[in-house]
Amino acid sequence: MNLKRAFGAVLTILGIVGLIYTGINIINHTGSVTTLTVVGLITLIFFFTGISLVRSTADETK
Secondary structure: OOHHHHHHHHHHHHHHHHHHHHHHHHHHOOOOHHHHHHHHHHHHHHHHHHHHHHHHOOOOOO
16 A cells, blocks of 8 residues: 555545534534634545545555
């Protein structure tokens, strides 16, 4: 498992955790709208960047 793929997995997990956090706060009506919007957008960027890194990195097994 190379470094890019591992970093992509970490970014994907951070994105999932952030999206769950944002969803819970939206449902519970806690936090301001601006904060939840910024956190949601950043975690979406993390999630899709991680998925892209995992998909585009070739597996180099020997």
